[in-house]
Amino acid sequence: MKYYLEWPEPDPTNLPPPAQDIEPWGETRVVGKPLPRVDAYERVSGTALYTLDMALPDMLHGAILRCPHAHARVTRLDTGRAQAMPGVRAVITAATPGAAIPWYFRGQGPTSMLFDEHCRYAGDEVAAVAAETPHQAILAARAIDVEYEVLPFVQDDAVALTPEAPAIHEGGNILGQETSGRGDVEAGFAGADVVLEQTYHTPCEIHTPMETFVTIARWDGNRLTVWDSNQGVFGIQANLARALRLPLTSVRVICNYMGGGFGSKLGLSKYTVIAALLARTTARPVKIALTREESFICVGNRAANTIKLKAGVKRDGTLTALDAVFLGSGGAYPAGATSTYLVQALYLCPNVRVEDNEVYTNAGPSRAFRAPGMPNCAWALEQMMDALATEIDMDPVEFRLKNIATFLQINDTPYTSIGLRECLSDGAKAFGWSEARARPRGRGHVRRGVGMAAGMWAYPGDPRATVIVKLFADGSVNLNMGASDIGTGTKTVMAMVVAEELGVPLDRIQIEHADTGTTQNAPSSGGSQTVLVSAPAVRAAAIEVKRQLLELAAAQLERPVEQLVFQDGEIMPADAPDQAVALADLRGLRGRQVIVGVGRRHPHPEGKIALPFAAQFAEVEVNILTGEVRVLRLVAAHDSGRVMNKLTYENQVFGGMAMGIGLGLTEERILDSRQTGKVVNANWHDYKIPTAKDVPIDQTCVPIDPHDTECNTTGAKGLGEPAHIPTAAAIANAVYHATGVRVTDAPITRGRMLSALAERRGE
């Protein structure tokens, strides 16, 4: 099912015209270099001010009372005791005037209220308090007297499908069911030499970013400003304005430094609206910072998936058919749970059928999580590909090379470029694949093995961005863009584009970003689109500045514009470099004091599609006595187009793979589905994200740059999500190579590893 990344979609029929013809870059002087982040000092020294760090004068603190039952109805609610607690300034509930706000998930019709008497998971919002201190607010929230009618709950996806299951929404528990595909799957299987069928399972994972979820709301008359830790201020602004029935201009959303989101901070959350309501009620600024526990329970997760996959292949390695049934639940509210994309698109296959089932369950709602649905799908597809290769006795890399699609099979659109072949072959070479594959796998209780997996990523939309670059009379630059820097280095990469074009040093570029009051439209930083949407707009804006500078220089040098060139921050006649004029000496610039360039992104290339590809290789060690799996080394070969900054590129890749180790080996939300329906490991002690000790030191990044001049004017294709897609599957395949055992349920815990080994031994 398509993920809705919660930003307002532009009208696709009205693309902006290109600002000007922009040539692809030849050799670059700044772009591509491994430069440290422009805000590295602030980030490591602790001076960077994250939303969580902020305090406003007279600020109150909010806390939310959440339903303790997995499924219940509020029958009585009394705030009297809470109102009388020390420091309490406001208690709001569904009955508070102005709080009856219908709540939208994924842009669909309202499916609940801000405070809903029908509580559909243990964590649903029931009431909220503002008090002088965070502790007072929490104590007062606990003192609100609520009586619940406790209802039977369902948390098993398959059970939720049955008619006997408790109904979570009026229309029942089925959120979506659709089947799609191409060709004739049965004919495909009939023509296959080998047909395999397997059911795979991936766990529910939690985003758990370092900075928890936090909003500070402040009213100036009827205008609201929120400082909010999120991935895209314009989407939050639009949805917040809708919730509060305000015009866009009355809502300003700001996010400066941001401590991670991974998709969980793409959309508007209820706590943000609650903070705004509390601030309006108390006429004081209100900060709501969710606790670590709340950040595990209430603000998103990666839905668990069950994927039944059947595949047919000929002895020569030709795929003949793929048939997949997906089952997932985004929890209690409409939320994306699955992605069938890789089955449909990654490999050349004439006959494909996918059946997608999404159901409601009494659990916390899921949200986009780094490559929504894709690593789950890769977990199934890439293990199946590995099994097929084994079955036909073909090298897994060879097998994939044989099935590369040169166009997008979903809609027969050609790619602007496809580096998957190089990802596979160059990655294998860098890894030493053939040698490693042939090495002995060990004899004692420690076995070694290597495995690999591939992937691709598809963007969720075709968003627009408008960027303003200002050059001041002293030759310094202001870069004004709406894009958020969620820690990935967006500010750095965009400043490098300006530096590339205008020849100004990075420390002369001041960046204003992610503030709806001072910047303009940009998509949320998600979907691996930030660079490829905003960087071309930055480039266009800088080139527009350059165009105006050349006009000014033409007057000063008494030469026509066509005879002038811009180089290293100087303008000179092409035939007389000795007449070069530095920007600060440009009299016309001093006259105007500022040159303003507005730039827009060109729309996606017409009739083609630009997508990134990946192949990752893993070596693991499995202790067959303890079931422990250790990742020894990883190689990631990515075609994400141009490398904008070698350092941040590697950061993205290594970060994505670390997260993949989590999916493959450690992470899993655990629900007490028998008794309470609550999350039992809602903390960093019991929910295991990989630490530095779980991530191999030996990691290599192999960038594949197909020199794509069609995708956009920078040649970059997006990296954040692809870096995470194949990792877990590659690890699983390496585990199979080491042990001869397939663990089809992620994560490969010691228990699951030992069970699988025991099963093979026939125990």
Next chain:
Amino acid sequence: MKYYLEWPEPDPTNLPPPAQDIEPWGETRVVGKPLPRVDAYERVSGTALYTLDMALPDMLHGAILRCPHAHARVTRLDTGRAQAMPGVRAVITAATPGAAIPWYFRGQGPTSMLFDEHCRYAGDEVAAVAAETPHQAILAARAIDVEYEVLPFVQDDAVALTPEAPAIHEGGNILGQETSGRGDVEAGFAGADVVLEQTYHTPCEIHTPMETFVTIARWDGNRLTVWDSNQGVFGIQANLARALRLPLTSVRVICNYMGGGFGSKLGLSKYTVIAALLARTTARPVKIALTREESFICVGNRAANTIKLKAGVKRDGTLTALDAVFLGSGGAYPAGATSTYLVQALYLCPNVRVEDNEVYTNAGPSRAFRAPGMPNCAWALEQMMDALATEIDMDPVEFRLKNIATFLQINDTPYTSIGLRECLSDGAKAFGWSEARARPRGRGHVRRGVGMAAGMWAYPGDPRATVIVKLFADGSVNLNMGASDIGTGTKTVMAMVVAEELGVPLDRIQIEHADTGTTQNAPSSGGSQTVLVSAPAVRAAAIEVKRQLLELAAAQLERPVEQLVFQDGEIMPADAPDQAVALADLRGLRGRQVIVGVGRRHPHPEGKIALPFAAQFAEVEVNILTGEVRVLRLVAAHDSGRVMNKLTYENQVFGGMAMGIGLGLTEERILDSRQTGKVVNANWHDYKIPTAKDVPIDQTCVPIDPHDTECNTTGAKGLGEPAHIPTAAAIANAVYHATGVRVTDAPITRGRMLSALAERRGE
């Protein structure tokens, strides 16, 4: 002497070209209306956050140790005791690394250091402290042990001129002496029927804005952000960057709500640099808020003036000669003290000589103060005009009407428009001048009289502004401008210009202003130039947005642009208004998501000069037993060109006149020049600014709009300063009319009034 308003001057030889041809407004729908301020609610409800209200997390508070002597040298300084005080985090002095910063006044060469061992007035900065609380900082500053060599001081302007006076600067005490003029003054006096000579004196006044002087400095790595209560962020940024040897892009200056300045907050002050140094030393944000006492002593004043004026006139009212000698002191450092402009320019006179003398004295430095030098000059010139009219038995209004100059006599430049004649005649009519003049002046101890005075204002430069207007897809607008709103309604007037052009309601216009990180060049809000520099740029930007909208609409309506008109926020074919499309329905706008218009001000009209003119009329009551003067009513007739907002226009005029009552009747800094050289009335109790009880309820504003289409594209000519220039002189003339006595020394205190009455009686 020319005032340096401390903003960086653009290169006058490189004017920006007009963005496009812009027609003068015909009838307006929004501009001119008496609309309340867009931020009125915030300002009156107390939610508006002024710099003084702000607090940052972990913020320290700074305090400054100031020299207690009028003239001294620091011989020893020991910070040991202060360093050990509770809460103290830093003590900085001249010896602190990085604190040896040369200090510039009025853009001239450095005349002192940030902390100078040579202290030239009682208030000079000696050291500073940062501590956890303001009280701790003040106590620690007092605990710094300093030994001074106390030097003899001089505070009398005339004495300072003599060679025996203590030298305040190495080059002596004479800051400037220049003589200028035209024609032959002696011949002019010879040809006169009446020659009068009189010496006038105006006091030193203090700006004393409601919000005192305050800076919060915060470093992000090597980048500095200061929230600072000032009148122009770009000037502060430029001077702060110079002081700290940083590129412009490393210094961000922000001023949102601002609680008054009147000229005292145009330039960089030492406390701002000190806050930045303390913040760098402590690695924490530091706030320095000057005390009310410091704001009286250290951050500017209107210099006292002594003006000796000799004038010749023929019986028919023709002025034949003006000879003036000005003496003023800007205190201990280079600062403007006098303005000879009105003598040179206000009235037609072929023979003019002005001698200007500025000296140093051991007193707090002066600064630009609402119409720098002009009300002082008007005090002399307009009383002299009144006396001449009496002498030749001509009505003072008639006399002035006879001497109106139709061009600027200083450089023979024609005016774009001159409404002085209408100011005089329409103002007189609105006041009922002839009737009031003829009314009996009373017999008992309470006498009534009426008087009037005229004025004009000259801008200090030809600054530039660049404005960006963004129209979002929901039809809302962001107005991005560098100009500060110092309480005068700048945001409101500029939003009205956008509303006029784009037909959007004011509450759909969000304003970002006065932030060097997010806006672009604009002059400081001073010199009555804010509207006439920025409003044309706003208009040009809005028109550029409209141009792009028409292009988008042309595609949608399938009509050429020339056939379309923009009206009330809709676009329609001129011949088919039923096909009108609202902005929010413009598909192309939704495609682009934002339309960005960049606008610049056209330069001053070539070969002409645009200046505002004024005439004000006062009726007073004088108690000849107590010497008390009460202003009963005021009429102000102003040619400031177009009235942009009737309400804020009147606010400016009434505010300017209230300040004029202060100059005429109540305000005067008093120095203990005999003993300590200190200010003895540095508080609101002993320094008397007019209160609501001193300002008449009966005030009338008569706007004169000469429909000037040449001055700029809005027709507005500036109002802030002219509103203040003639008031005090008009009151003095009314006092003379009531009593037959001239009080030539301002303010007309009870003592001065009684002395003058006694003198007339020959006592």
